[in-house]
Amino acid sequence: MDYWITLFHTQPWLFITLVALLGLILGSFLNVVIHRLPIMMDRDWRIECQEYCEQPVTRSDLPETFNLATPRSRCGHCQTPIPMKHNIPVLSYLLLGGKCHSCQGSIGLRYPMVELMTAAVLAMMAWQFGPTPTFAALSLLSLGLIALAFIDADTMLLPDQITLPLLWLGLLFNIKDGLVPLEQAVAGAAFGYLSLWSVFQLFKVVTGKEGMGFGDFKLLALFGAWLGWKPLLLIILLSSVLGAAYGILQLALGKLKRDNPMPFGPWIILAGWIALLWGDQIVHWYLTRVLGL
Structure with missing residues (x-):
């Protein structure tokens, strides 16, 4: 660990570059959080409201297990699961031309934007504060x-x-x-x-x-x-x-x-x-x- 800390202090560009790459990956995860967390919250609120009003609990059309990890990411148009090779931050969006590999439905520009923003913000933090x-x-x-x-x-x-x-x-x-x-x-x-x-x-x-x-x-x-x-x-x-x-x-x-x-x-x-x-x-x-x- 001391070796890496010393290396990052002497070669700050390396530290910033690695942090930026990590930021792209974490930005991809943030896209999941941004999309799914409000849905999870709404689902929990509806269940709590139904339980409080002593009504039959309905869980909408979502899968029984729906959280930040499950189920796998899917196309918003055709619901086809997205394979790992098409889930590379920014690069997959560019190679696919911003379209789903299965149905050719458009993929929102928001996704690469969040990934790039996350990489840029973390790189700025790395430049400002170091390791x-x-x-x-x-x-x-x-x-x-x-x-x-x-x-x-x-x-x-x-x-x-x-x-x-x-x-x-x-x-x-x-x-x-x-x-x-x-x-x-x-x-x-x-x-x-x-x-x-x-x-x-x-x-x-x-x-x-x-x-x-x-x-x-x-x-x-x-x-x-x-x-x-x-x-x-x-x-x-x-x-x-x-x-x-x-x-x-x-x-x-x-x-x-x-x-x-x-x-x-x-x-x-x-x-x-x-x-x-x-x-x-x-x-x-x-x-x-x-x-x-």
């Missing part, structure tokens, strides 16, 4: 955040099955020699949740409507647990600006109606990544160049 425990922890965080971003974009859900373990992991990571002292991490988790919760309650009192979901509160608390309370204002401001700009663009293009809800989680996640990697530089630039302090 360290911090790299390993932040890579695990990044994998969870990618899954959360796409699930929220698809379903407007931020599953507790991902958010809460990552929040607790952030607190554990900061017990000793983490990103911030533990007291800042605890304060960050509390402030992250309560800040958006307060905005939610105020908006509800003023308008009578719910402006965001509780998953957004937990997501910001997650970033507070990892980064402490100091970057949270930057994350809130950045996510608001990014989300508003996207919403205005969608309205202008006619792809979004004014009263339609829009997921906020992806913008919190993007802003959180920016704060993680470049937060100090952004704050320094703002204080010196904009405020002249």
Whole structure:
């Protein structure tokens, strides 16, 4: 192990390359999580509701065993199982021309995009932090955040099955020699949740409507647990600006109606990544160049 650590420190390009390749594989798994986890959640909710209402339990048309590992991945059009040789990240998509090998149905561009994004994010973490425990922890965080971003974009859900373990992991990571002292991490988790919760309650009192979901509160608390309370204002401001700009663009293009809800989680996640990697530089630039302090 010491040999590999030394090699990666002396040859950082090798470490970054291997991490990027691993990212492609993990990105393929994230595609499974993004697709299946909301279906699994919906199925469990329906069963719980039927049991509570003392109704006959129906399990829809899904296989009896349906989880992240079983059954094998299948074509969304013809339901043909996908062989391993056609399940190579990115490469299989290119060789197949973005179409199923069996029915020629189109394969969504989302799949190679998630794989490439995962590879790029993990490679960036490898370049920034090197072969360290911090790299390993932040890579695990990044994998969870990618899954959360796409699930929220698809379903407007931020599953507790991902958010809460990552929040607790952030607190554990900061017990000793983490990103911030533990007291800042605890304060960050509390402030992250309560800040958006307060905005939610105020908006509800003023308008009578719910402006965001509780998953957004937990997501910001997650970033507070990892980064402490100091970057949270930057994350809130950045996510608001990014989300508003996207919403205005969608309205202008006619792809979004004014009263339609829009997921906020992806913008919190993007802003959180920016704060993680470049937060100090952004704050320094703002204080010196904009405020002249």
